Amino acid sequence: MQSDLPKVLHPLAGAPLLIHALQAGGALDPARTVVVTGHGGDLVEKAATAFDDRIACVRQTEQLGTAHAVAQARPALAGFTGDAVVLYGDTPFITPETLERMLDARRSHDVVVLGFHAADPGRYGRLVMDGDSLAEIVEYKDADDATRAIDLCNSGVICADADTLFALIDAVGNANAAGEYYLTDIVGLARARGLTAGVVTCDEAETLGINSRAELAAAEQQFQRSARAAAIADGVTLPAPDTVIFAHDTHIGADALIEPYVVFAPGVTVESGATIRAFSHLEGCHVSRGATVGPYARLRPGAELAEDAKVGNFVEIKSALIDTGAKVSHLTYIGDAHVGAGANIGAGTVTCNYDGYFKHHTEIGAGAFIGSSTMLVAPVTVGAGAMTGSGSVITRDVPPGDLALGRAPQINKTGLAARLMDKLKALKAAKQKD
Incomplete structure (x- = not known):
């Protein structure tokens, strides 16, 4: 080897x-x-x-x-x-x-x-x-x-x-x-x-022994062909089967749709009727019936998607439950958390779960609305039906039904942008002349 x-x-x-x-x-x-x-x-x-x-x-x-x-x-x-x-x-x-x-x-x-x-x-x-x-x-x-x-x-x-x-x-x-x-x-x-x-x-294929990296690669191809054929025979839709990578213990239910270039690492179960969109990577996770993942999503160990949950593009989920009908649509990290049923997580949201030594939990209640680019500094709870304003840093619990704003007030400096641009333009011209 x-x-x-x-x-x-x-x-x-x-x-x-x-x-x-x-x-x-x-x-x-x-x-x-x-x-x-x-x-x-x-x-x-x-x-x-x-x-x-x-x-x-x-x-x-x-x-x-x-x-x-x-x-x-x-x-x-x-x-x-x-x-x-x-x-x-x-x-x-x-x-x-x-x-x-x-x-x-x-x-x-x-x-x-x-x-x-x-x-x-x-x-x-x-x-x-x-x-x-x-x-x-x-x-x-x-x-x-x-x-x-x-x-x-x-x-x-x-x-x-x-x-x-x-x-x-x-x-x-x-x-x-x-x-x-x-x-x-x-x-x-x-x-x-x-x-x-x-x-x-x-069959001779059962007796294949591995003695080189070339034979290991051939064995991987043999395994993948067999796994893809078995999935299709079981009722899984694979529009481009040759692009999908299975692990030894991948379980996928009938009527699930697996789009091109999906990679399953060990420990994944996808229930019937779920959709895994293109270029997603799943490991150690469970995707329930009717849930949608991706494209370009990453589910890490401990990710649990309930029925009809949605995890969209460039979203990473780790050690978290995304409850029934909740949406985490794009550009977000959810770790060590529970997102309640029907909650909506805005783009760019991060659960700040690690303090350098310990992981901490974030609780987001049912029907909560998390504004885009919200930083949830765990441990923290956002109650059912509560909201956070976009760009907020949430460091304290938000009671159910409340709106939380955690950002510095905006200040407008009259004419400062134009004066600053003129100054920079002059500095650049002087440097070019030298």
């Missing part, structure tokens, strides 16, 4: 590659989850436990092969009885449905391997079949020409009873071209012990 960041922490659709694998495995409701780390292990452990603090992390201090890596999980699985599924942190597209099929296949086989028919088998390990059973897995480096002609390839994903898995790993050697302990060798060892091995196949 040409990066100081561990490969499995590079983001795909707004989440590290590792998290995609953990989500797929987590859908099986496992009794235990173990992450085996190597390079950058501290960072990987931090990301894994942030995702789920029940995850156990173990360190592979020497990279001696995949069988050796899985063996490091044995202490963390002490006392566990049941099936173990081995996934890879750089393979983000394995689906829970595929893993369920592997668990189903365990009823018939002692070891189950996930395979795929490759359009270009390249350097993948090959799955050599014996009728309906898997005879062996041969790594590309160790394969002859006849074996390399096989297009049924190994994804690396394996399912087996945990005790059986570790017993087979104990017997794995490293007498191969790479001098590594291959997890794939357990298939031949299982057959030699009279155990059975089977194969479950999936």
Whole structure:
């Protein structure tokens, strides 16, 4: 990856590659989850436990092969009885449905391997079949020409009873071209012990592994194509789908309209019938039915738009509830606030919520009218039906129904503008002459 960041922490659709694998495995409701780390292990452990603090992390201090890596999980699985599924942190597209099929296949086989028919088998390990059973897995480096002609390839994903898995790993050697302990060798060892091995196949796209930034970019494109197609199939209107960017957890209801060049960062839900106009950026927010966002709006984490709320162009909302039918139409920042139902926020309004150390709350009552360029210095409350005059700095609470003016009185200096312009013109002419 040409990066100081561990490969499995590079983001795909707004989440590290590792998290995609953990989500797929987590859908099986496992009794235990173990992450085996190597390079950058501290960072990987931090990301894994942030995702789920029940995850156990173990360190592979020497990279001696995949069988050796899985063996490091044995202490963390002490006392566990049941099936173990081995996934890879750089393979983000394995689906829970595929893993369920592997668990189903365990009823018939002692070891189950996930395979795929490759359009270009390249350097993948090959799955050599014996009728309906898997005879062996041969790594590309160790394969002859006849074996390399096989297009049924190994994804690396394996399912087996945990005790059986570790017993087979104990017997794995490293007498191969790479001098590594291959997890794939357990298939031949299982057959030699009279155990059975089977194969479950999936689409090649599910097995895509990430080993470079180019492959990461291709994976992002693959994810986005799939997410856009799924949204359209679910009834979302995307006039220019190729311009919309989804996150791994974006949820959009039917009959929502998503205009061009909208970016969804993680944590966004858009309900049915909402409209997200062009060039908006949404993250960690909720947009209710009938609400409108943008164009050129930014919703940050904690933004909550109730039904029929409106957030217009060049508006930023953060940690704030915009209640039913309220309007924040343009050029405004609303943070750490509640805007009541039907309130109108004039252009250029700012909730001054941060004093350099702490955030403070602004409360704007239902039906309030906030004049343009009002500075609301939090903590402050503007009551229901109250108004603020344009250009006001509001530092004290405004009772319901009152009009608040917080600005210096205007003074007109007769003729001063003309005299000042004449003076400046003369100074400029003198400088040009010099």
